[in-house]
Amino acid sequence: MRALGRRGGLRGGPARAKKLDARQRSEIAHKAATARWKPTVITLGSPKDLDELRCFVAQYGNGHARAENCDPIGVLIRAISACRDDAGLARMIPVYVHRAREEIFVDQKRLLAVPAVEARVLGYLLELTARFSAVAVPPDLLRRLRRTIGADDPPVAFFRKELAAPRASALAQSWKLVVGEPDDSYESYFTKVTSDQRLVFRRRPGLRAAP
Numbered sequence: 001m002r003a004l005g006r007r008g009g010l011r012g013g014p015a016r017a018k019k020l021d022a023r024q025r026s027e028i029a030h031k032a033a034t035a036r037w038k039p040t041v042i043t044l045g046s047p048k049d050l051d052e053l054r055c056f057v058a059q060y061g062n063g064h065a066r067a068e069n070c071d072p073i074g075v076l077i078r079a080i081s082a083c084r085d086d087a088g089l090a091r092m093i094p095v096y097v098h099r100a101r102e103e104i105f106v107d108q109k110r111l112l113a114v115p116a117v118e119a120r121v122l123g124y125l126l127e128l129t130a131r132f133s134a135v136a137v138p139p140d141l142l143r144r145l146r147r148t149i150g151a152d153d154p155p156v157a158f159f160r161k162e163l164a165a166p167r168a169s170a171l172a173q174s175w176k177l178v179v180g181e182p183d184d185s186y187e188s189y190f191t192k193v194t195s196d197q198r199l200v201f202r203r204r205p206g207l208r209a210a211p
Helices: 002-019 022-037 050-059 072-085 087-104 108-112 116-132 139-146 170-174 183-195
Strands: 042-044 065-067
Touching: 042 050, 050 072, 050 087, 072 087, 072 108, 072 116, 087 116, 087 183, 108 139, 116 139, 116 170, 116 183
Parallel strands: 042 065
Antiparallel strands: none
């Protein structure tokens, strides 16, 4: 049956094309190409593991994903903790804050409840986001995060296992963080991702395509 169907298609296709004018053939080809290369829209739910957390942070708000029953603030808090072992995730966070700013800043109390060391990481990444984009981070939020740093508190490593020789920027030092990556590495990633709207991330396990 399969061979028979193929044989019929090889005959029927050209026969149909002969009956169409150039405009009709062009429209059919355009529809076929659009359907083939149309980006897959995925549905994001609450991340169940680290891979889904990375995917959520990378995909949220990029125009190729929609979120259902999710908690953007909770995702940010989880990402702040996880990024101390994952430099790639750390670079994604300013982009995520930029895209999810309307949902994230509605409940500052939850952000202020993070542990003291992670409050430094959060404050640093929020200030980077404000530098790279037009996002207005609530000044009171930054002030209250800074209050978690004691005058005698020693600097702490941003990454639990530092990936490179420490070369903290003035901004990182103001948060008493030792960072092995310059602010430029965050800025270059931010600029690339936010300026290229065609960038579509691959699907990850646990995510389903939207109908």
